[in-house]
Amino acid sequence: MILVLIDHDRGELDQLSLQALTAARKLGQEVEAIVVGKDGASLATIVGQYGAKILHVAAHADLTDYTPMASGRALKDLVEKLKPAAVLAAGSPRGNEQLAHLAAFLDLPMAAECFEISLSSSADSPHKVSRSRWAGNLIEDAHVYSQLLIATIVAFSTEPESAAGPAASIVEFAPSLTPSDTQVRVMSRDAGDTGGGVTLADAKVIIAGGRGVGGSAGFAKIEELANLLGGAVGCSRVVTSSGWRPHKEQVGQTGTKVAPDLYLAAGISGAMQHIAGMKNSKTIIVVNTDPEAPIFKYADYAIIGDLHQILPALTAAIREATREAKA
Amino acid sequence: MDVLVCLKRVPLAGGTLILTPDSKDIETKHLGFGISPHEENAVEAGVQLVEQMGGTLTLLTLGPPDAEEQLRTQLAIGATRAILLETDGQEWDPQGTAAALVDAINAEETKFDLIIFGAESADSAGYQIHVRVAHALNRPIITNVKAMKIENGTLSCDRVVSAGREHYEAPLPAIITVRDGLNIPRYPSVPGRMQARKKPIDMKKMQAHVPKLEKLYLTVAPSKSTGAEILGKGVEAVPALVEILKKIGTI
Numbered sequence: 027m028i029l030v031l032i033d034h035d036r037g038e039l040d041q042l043s044l045q046a047l048t049a050a051r052k053l054g055q056e057v058e059a060i061v062v063g064k065d066g067a068s069l070a071t072i073v074g075q076y077g078a079k080i081l082h083v084a085a086h087a088d089l090t091d092y093t094p095m096a097s098g099r100a101l102k103d104l105v106e107k108l109k110p111a112a113v114l115a116a117g118s119p120r121g122n123e124q125l126a127h128l129a130a131f132l133d134l135p136m137a138a139e140c141f142e143i144s145l146s147s148s149a150d151s152p153h154k155v156s157r158s159r160w161a162g163n164l165i166e167d168a169h170v171y172s173q174l175l176i177a178t179i180v181a182f183s184t185e186p187e188s189a190a191g192p193a194a195s196i197v198e199f200a201p202s203l204t205p206s207d208t209q210v211r212v213m214s215r216d217a218g219d220t221g222g223g224v225t226l227a228d229a230k231v232i233i234a235g236g237r238g239v240g241g242s243a244g245f246a247k248i249e250e251l252a253n254l255l256g257g258a259v260g261c262s263r264v265v266t267s268s269g270w271r272p273h274k275e276q277v278g279q280t281g282t283k284v285a286p287d288l289y290l291a292a293g294i295s296g297a298m299q300h301i302a303g304m305k306n307s308k309t310i311i312v313v314n315t316d317p318e319a320p321i322f323k324y325a326d327y328a329i330i331g332d333l334h335q336i337l338p339a340l341t342a343a344i345r346e347a348t349r350e351a352k353a
Numbered sequence: 354m355d356v357l358v359c360l361k362r363v364p365l366a367g368g369t370l371i372l373t374p375d376s377k378d379i380e381t382k383h384l385g386f387g388i389s390p391h392e393e394n395a396v397e398a399g400v401q402l403v404e405q406m407g408g409t410l411t412l413l414t415l416g417p418p419d420a421e422e423q424l425r426t427q428l429a430i431g432a433t434r435a436i437l438l439e440t441d442g443q444e445w446d447p448q449g450t451a452a453a454l455v456d457a458i459n460a461e462e463t464k465f466d467l468i469i470f471g472a473e474s475a476d477s478a479g480y481q482i483h484v485r486v487a488h489a490l491n492r493p494i495i496t497n498v499k500a501m502k503i504e505n506g507t508l509s510c511d512r513v514v515s516a517g518r519e520h521y522e523a524p525l526p527a528i529i530t531v532r533d534g535l536n537i538p539r540y541p542s543v544p545g546r547m548q549a550r551k552k553p554i555d556m557k558k559m560q561a562h563v564p565k566l567e568k569l570y571l572t573v574a575p576s577k578s579t580g581a582e583i584l585g586k587g588v589e590a591v592p593a594l595v596e597i598l599k600k601i602g603t604i
Contacts, residue, residue, distance in 0.1 A: 035516075092519070094496075119472075119497055122480035129481060130488035135448055135565040138480045152567070158574070160476055163370055164379075165574050169567040178480075209523060210493045216511075216518040227515040231603060255603060266534060273499065273534040274513055280390060280472075280533040282515060288603050298366065299390075305576075309601050311594065312581060325581035327597055329590040339588040343595045344604055351604075 027056045027108060031101065031115035031124055032073055032081075036091060037065035039072060042116035042179075044186035047076040049179045050114050051189060053145055058082065059194060060104055062097045062124075062201075063089040070194045077189035083198045092120065093211035098127020100201035105132070105174065111145055112153075112175035121178050129176050136176040137168060141183035149173060158183075161279040161302030182285040182306035224258045226275065226282045231257030231290075234277055234304070235265060238293020238314065238333055242270040247337040248292065254341055260284065262300045278303035292333040296321025313337065354408035354503075356399040357465040359454060359482075360388045360427065362420040363475045376570040378444075379476075388423050391471030393538040394531050398501070399469055400431035401536065406503070409433040409463065415453050417442040421554060429541030429549035436461075436555045444477070446564035451485035453559060458490065467508070470530040472497050479566075483530050493523035496530040 028050040033040035050057045059078035061069060063085070070081045084100035101124070105113060113128060115121035117139045129136035142156040152169035158180045159166050170177075226232065233252040235245055245259065252259045260277040261270070277284055279299040289307035294300060296319055304310070305324050312325040313333045322328055329336055364384040371380040388396075399410040412427055412435040414420050424435040438453050445453070458465065468490075470483040487494035500511040500518075508527050512519045513534075541549070584593040598604045 095494075119480075123484065123496055126481035126484035127488075130485045133448070135446065136479070136481050137566055139478055159478060159571070160366065160370060160379075161478075163366075163574055165572045167569045167572075169569060171565045171567065206491070206493070210495055210521055212519045213522050214520045216520070217516065225515040263533070267537070274515065274517075276534075288598070288601065309597075310581075311597070317583070322581045323576045327584050327594065328581035329584050329586070329594060331587040331590070335588050336591060339591045340594060343591050344598065347595050347599070348604055 027058055027110045028053055029104065029108065029110040029113045030057060030059045030078065031097070031113065031121065032059050032061045032066065032069060033116060033118065033120050033124070034061060034063070034066045034069060037068050039069055040116060040118065040120070041186070042118050042121065042181050044072070044076050045182070045184040046114045046116045046121070046179045047073065047078060048186050049143070049184045050112075051077045053112065053143060055111060058108070058110070060084065060101065062093070062100050063091070065090075067196055067198075070196050074191045074194035075188050076186065077191050078194045079191075081194035081196050083196055084201045085198050086201055086203055088203065088208040091212040093208050094120070094123045095127050095210060096201065096203055096207040097124040098131050099203055099207045101125070101128040102131045103201050104199070110174070112143070112177065115178050117178040117180040125176055125178055132174070134172045134174060134176055135170050137170050138178050139180040140177045141180045143175070143177060145175060161299050162305065163298055163302070181283045224256070226258050226260055226277065226284055229258035229284070229286050231255045231288045232260045232277070232284055232286045232307075233257055233290045233292070234260030234262070234294060235292050235333070236262040236294030237264045239265070239270070244334065245271060247334065247341070251290075251337055251341045254344060257286070257288070262294050262297070291321055291325070292337060294321055295319040296324065354402055354406040354467070355411070355463045355465050356402055356408065357411045357413055357458065357468045358392070358395045358399045358432070359468065359470045360392050360396070360412055360414045360423060361474050362386055362414065362416045362423045363389055370573055372571055372573065376572065377568065378571070386419070386423065388427070389471045389473070389475040390533050391473065391531055394533055394535045395469040395471050396427045396430055396432065397536045397538040398531055400539075402467070402503070403431070411436065411461075411463065411465070413454060413457060414438065415445060415450050415559070416440060418556075424554055425549050426541060428552045429545040430539060431545065432552070434553045434555070436557070439556055439558045441561065443561070444568060445562050446566040447479040447481045448485065448565055449562035451482045451489065453562075454482070454486055455489040457557070458486070464526065466525045468492075468528045470528070472530045472532045483528060487528045490528070492526055492528050494528040495521045495523055498529045498531045499534050501529065501531075501535070
């Protein structure tokens with residue numbers, strides 16, 4: 027059996043967990059899922075649809091929000107009871123963190139950011155994994171010497187596929203939490219200035235700007251186009267370290283990893299760490315004055331030129347085109 | 354306030370990575386070395402805490418003898434001393450690395466109030482060493498910190514998520530991992546560099562370690578396509594782009 031940790035934010039599913047469920051099904055064994063916190067029980071329908079027969083719900087009065095060490099404890103309790111062949115989770119900051127706690131509790135190896143897994147066929151042979159390194163620029167093939175494989179699935183490496191399964195049956199259990207397990211948890215939140223707009227992680231369209239935008243004022247052109255397309259504004263690391271835009275808009279290895287339908291990169295040269303955060307986007311369009319910029323290698327379409335002229339012209343042309351379509 | 358910052362020497366790779374003939378490592382003959390981006394923020398955070406509250410800042414790394422270069426650079430920024438756990442240059446797996454760090458920390462007379470890691474290494478991105486160290490030392494750990502303060506022995510930290518900020522608290526002694534954006538790392542000054550030459554680095558030779566996560570070989574990930582279709586130059590290319598946006602359903 028493969029056990030998949032389904033991450034959620036107070037009952038709201040983390041979409042990357044569906045990729046982990048899909049990857050788990052490909053291993054050819056029964057799949058069961060676990061959520062930590064009672065709020066997660068509402069996910070039984072979608073978890074079942076993506077192929078898990080049972081949804082184990084770790085329920086405890088203290089588990090009302092993200093509590094990473096407690097997740098590790100709940101996973102450990104369940105692993106010791108059910109003896110799965112592998113425990114998988116999404117290769118997100120949370121997925122990696124919660125499985126790291128499991129690995130630390132059990133003192134077993136963990137392979138983070140895998141995109142291929144081949145389970146060992148006998149007790150004395152290792153599992154084989156291919157995992158992403160160097161911000162996705164290198165692939166490492168590795169052996170994992172452990173009966174239980176603990177691994178996370180690199181974001182956007184697996185397209186979530188529905189198994190059209192019935193809702194998972196819910197099995198509630200009380201994890202054996204100690205006071206230190208629940209010491210570090212979300213105490214409070216600040217919604218920040220999302221302004222009601224789409225967040226990077228949810229956006230279908232992202233218009234991103236880099237050094238070539240030239241300053242915070244130049245981002246008005248990016249914002250206008252993003253608003254017109256119902257998308258979000260993204261940016262590269264140099265933009266946030268220069269203070270032109272807030273950190274929550276940073277796309278890349280050190281920011282948010284995204285895979286929207288359309289990623290338009292304007293004035294971004296394409297440092298390795300930025301590419302790592304956006305290369306799985308469905309369509310990538312580049313606007314850049316320098317045709318030698320590395321980002322061209324990852325793009326589907328490109329315009330060579332100054333974003334300060336091209337973006338306003340594009341915004342105007344899209345307005346015109348949508349007006350025609352409506353008429 | 355005694356702070357420990359854990360670092361990793363990594364090659365400073367540009368746009369293209371080239372592998373060694375045995376495909377086990379990156380060819381570093383023509384590359385410089387540094388530390389991972391978040392670790393510069395970790396050192397800066399440590400320097401600031403010691404400036405504000407007094408105490409010491411110790412650096413700890415596991416790596417080849419050449420990692421002294423990275424330790425000297427960070428000592429120049431304001432750290433007090435450093436510990437180098439010397440390997441033969443082979444990469445250690447996360448479990449082995451964490452165990453070596455824990456042994457080194459336990460061997461110290463100083464009981465560090467705060468241990469800081471970068472959120473992830475540039476090269477291996479295993480996302481676990483800090484958690485293993487926290488478990489072994491029985492300390493609370495808060496990860497991906499982008500803002501922090503310490504008041505009355507309590508550590509308050511913010512973690513940035515797509516929908517805003519999450520707030521965490523923990524009593525000291527504690528462990529945190531920090532992200533780029535926490536602060537703006539300073540550059541070493543000339544007097545800082547002079548002083549760093551004389552600052553103590555404890556070297557300790559490590560025995561070879563048998564990994565449980567064993568690297569077999571590396572390959573360079575293929576890029577998405579053979580390259581972009583160039584729609585044209587300047588604003589004349591905009592109509593072609595509008596057609597593409599219609600085709601993919603954006604408009």
